[in-house]
Amino acid sequence: MKQRLKIKVADNAGFCFGVKRAINLAEEAADKKRKVCTLGPIIHNPQEVERLEKKKVEILTDINKIKSGFIILRTHGIPFDLHKKLIKNKNINIIDATCPFVKRAQVIMERLSTDIKSKDKIVIIVGERVHPEVIALMSYVNSGKCVVIENVTEAKNFKDSGDLNIVSQTTQTPENFESIVKILKKQHKVKVYNTICKATLDRQKSAEKLAKSVDLMIVIGGRNSGNTTRLAQICSTNTKTHHIETVESIKEEWFKDIGSVGLTAGASTPDWIIEGIKKKVVGIRCKTYS
Numbered sequence: 001m002k003q004r005l006k007i008k009v010a011d012n013a014g015f016c017f018g019v020k021r022a023i024n025l026a027e028e029a030a031d032k033k034r035k036v037c038t039l040g041p042i043i044h045n046p047q048e049v050e051r052l053e054k055k056k057v058e059i060l061t062d063i064n065k066i067k068s069g070f071i072i073l074r075t076h077g078i079p080f081d082l083h084k085k086l087i088k089n090k091n092i093n094i095i096d097a098t099c100p101f102v103k104r105a106q107v108i109m110e111r112l113s114t115d116i117k118s119k120d121k122i123v124i125i126v127g128e129r130v131h132p133e134v135i136a137l138m139s140y141v142n143s144g145k146c147v148v149i150e151n152v153t154e155a156k157n158f159k160d161s162g163d164l165n166i167v168s169q170t171t172q173t174p175e176n177f178e179s180i181v182k183i184l185k186k187q188h189k190v191k192v193y194n195t196i197c198k199a200t201l202d203r204q205k206s207a208e209k210l211a212k213s214v215d216l217m218i219v220i221g222g223r224n225s226g227n228t229t230r231l232a233q234i235c236s237t238n239t240k241t242h243h244i245e246t247v248e249s250i251k252e253e254w255f256k257d258i259g260s261v262g263l264t265a266g267a268s269t270p271d272w273i274i275e276g277i278k279k280k281v282v283g284i285r286c287k288t289y290s
């Protein structure tokens with residue numbers, strides 16, 4: 001007998017405050033017919049970046065190629081020296097779309113490296129060492145040592161001696177952050193700066209809750225998006241999960257013999273992609289289960 005398929009979208013899914021703000025700033029500038037560019041993709045969602053490119057928001061990979069016009073700084077920040085170099089060029093107007101939560105982490109990093117009481121301590125960033133946010137955060141330490149720790153294995157292998165200041169990448173899971181802090185605390189005196197942003201936590205909690213109550217989760221967002229990938233990891237520990245970027249990846253056979261499907265999306269996934277995928281799933285339900 002055919003089952004009725006229930007579809008539910010997570011309570012917190014899609015664009016967060018920081019990404020919404022960045023996209024609005026980019027669109028506003030483009031609508032004024034300004035020459036606008038971003039240094040690297042403004043957010044980690046290839047489809048939304050492509051939509052902005054159609055509005056003439058150009059992506060640059062080399063800072064030397066920009067001579068004039070408006071440059072939008074991406075949500076997760078750019079390295080300190082690069083920012084200074086852009087400020088010095090009077091022909092360039094900077095639109096700073098760095099998320100305020102990332103800015104807060106940058107300010108903490110800068111303070112830790114200049115504060116007399118902190119400057120002899122090692123700064124630990126709990127995060128992904130290749131992520132642009134982490135690379136930018138590291139650049140704010142202008143004296144002393146800064147080390148990135150990604151996971152508990154690296155924390156266990158950390159052999160340096162001395163006191164530590166520990167800062168988190170904004171999109172870390174609290175579990176990974178807390179486990180690493182716990183390990184480091186055994187050997188070091190630590191001061192902890194938890195800079196994980198609430199939008200990330202809200203999305204993770206909602207995704208986990210929904211994943212526990214459905215037969216299948218579809219996690220929507222860029223493969224290059226750290227927070228979407230973590231949502232997929234969280235969901236997959238609770239139910240069968242597919243991480244997709246676009247509606248084209250959906251396969252009808254996923255919905256065979258299941259009663260419920262949950263949808264969630266990373267903080268850089270726009271509503272138009274989520275809506276398109278929801279519509280497609282509803283269509284499959286009508287075709288297959290009605």
Ligand code: SF4
Binds near residue numbers: 016102198
């Ligand atoms: S995920 Fe958090 S830190 Fe990142 S842009 Fe969104 S609100 Fe800002």
